[in-house]
Amino acid sequence: MSEELNQVEVKSFEVGDKVTGQVTKVEEKQVLVDIQGSKLDGIIPISELSSLHIEKASDAVKEGDELELEVMKVEEEALILSKRKVDAGKAWESLEQKFQSGEVIETEVKDVVKGGLVVDLGVRGFVPASLVETYFVEDFSDYKGRTITFKIVELDKEKNRLILSHRAVVEQEKAKQKLSRLDAIQPGDIIEGTVQRLTDFGAFVDIGGIDGLVHISQLSHEHVNKPTDVVHEGQNVNVKVLSVDRDSERISLSIKETLPGPWSNISEKAPKGSVLTGTVKRLVSYGAFVEVFPGVEGLVHISQIAHKHIGTPHEVLKEGQEVSVKVLDANEAEQRLSLSIKELLEKEVEETYDYELPEESKGFQLGEMIGDKLKNLRK
Structure with missing residues (x-):
């Protein structure tokens, strides 16, 4: 290309222009592209390939890929281009809609960093450790490469800030399950559950995504001083549904009523x-x-x-x-x-006189004895 033609070609582009280019060569720290409708070379520095940090250009693109790009700088022989800016522009618009609608996003965890996880959604998204699960996770190393569902909990395009939560998805699913379970459970149902936690007044039992309370008086037919005397956390138990309050989402359960009564047999x-x-x-x-x-x-x-x-x-x-x-x-x-x-008890012996009648008096009537005594007194 002559110098005059090259200058004309260069002048036809301005910073911020959108172009389409096809990857012709992938080097370690940059990518070369053919720009559609132009004889100028296009160069994408590694820093402009992705919103995330990458070690080599081949981590983001390969030869033959057709890319939408934005002109960052116009030089005499080439255009310096950015894939990252185009991706980010599209991403923010889409992410804003997903944020407003509360849509669940499924994406791969690209990296594990101090304090949480990193994902690529056209822009860098961060998942704080406290928003990964509903429980404490000590080591996140095995999360890298896993595809997980998230919800956007904070979005600020000006500050390039995107915060995501997997915990919110889990809690949302649990809430749905709870409502569905509440509708399905009826008083009198016998259900298998797992003891989740114990208190002074009873045991909370998970009966399929929702907890019900077994009051201490419903743990056993016998008197129970404390719940730990009869059940432990993690124990599988059968429970009978006593009542369901759908407004307050409270379920009363009984273990006692699933057990043979003390009067059985x-x-x-x-x-x-x-x-x-x-x-x-x-x-x-x-x-x-x-x-x-x-x-x-x-x-x-x-x-x-x-x-x-x-x-x-x-x-x-x-x-x-x-x-x-x-x-x-x-x-x-x-x-x-x-x-x-x-x-x-042995039958008590009836009271008797302290003396025995003379042998010769046996067989006589008491009246006869008294009569004889009276006769002697008159003499």
Whole structure:
């Protein structure tokens, strides 16, 4: 090309012009392109190939690629071009729309840096460590190269600032699952779940993306002092849905109601005539309630406490006392157990005189004896 033609060619371009070029050679720190409709050479410095730092030009393009470029500088023999600026211009417009709509973006993690992850969306996007997962991650090294979903949480074109969050996507999915799960769950359902955390008042159980509370009173048929006595975090349990409050997103659950009750098979555990050991739990005017199995109390009627007549059970028993009882009757359907203490006690011997009648007086009537005494007194 003559010098005059070259100058005319150069003058036909200005900084900021958009051109199309085809990659003819990829060097380590720059790329050469043929500019469509021009005889001028085009050069793309490595710093203008990508919004991210790259070590060599071949990391961004290859020979034969057709690129949209922007003129950065007009020299005598060539145009200095930028791929990065064109990509960024398109990207900001698209990203602004995605930011406004809350669209989820799927892209590859290009690099792991101090404090988070880096992605390339036409412009450099940064994911702070706190926004990667809903849980703490100590080492992010295996995230590089992984394709992950993100939402844009901050965008400022003027400051070239783009902040993304994978955590927001996870939380959004969990919220959707929670609403769907709430609609599906009905009182009375028996569901398998996992104990997530324990508190003084019960256990929170994950039943498929949503937590429900098993109150301490619903953990077992037996009295529970603290939840850790019967369940632990990570344990798989069956729970029964007691109630669902969709407005407050609260679910009440019960482990107790999925377990055999203490009265199950009571006729086998306490057959009629069997002798059991129990603890006096309550004393009432008409008898004593004795616990013979955890959660199973039977009644010893006042008439079955002692052979002798007593006015109140308090005369011979006290709460907390351990006693032996005999089963008189067991009724599982009505959850009733009739017990007796009396039948295990020897019958008290009836009171007798302190002296014995003379042998010769045996067989005589008491009246005859008294008559004889009176006769002797008259003499």
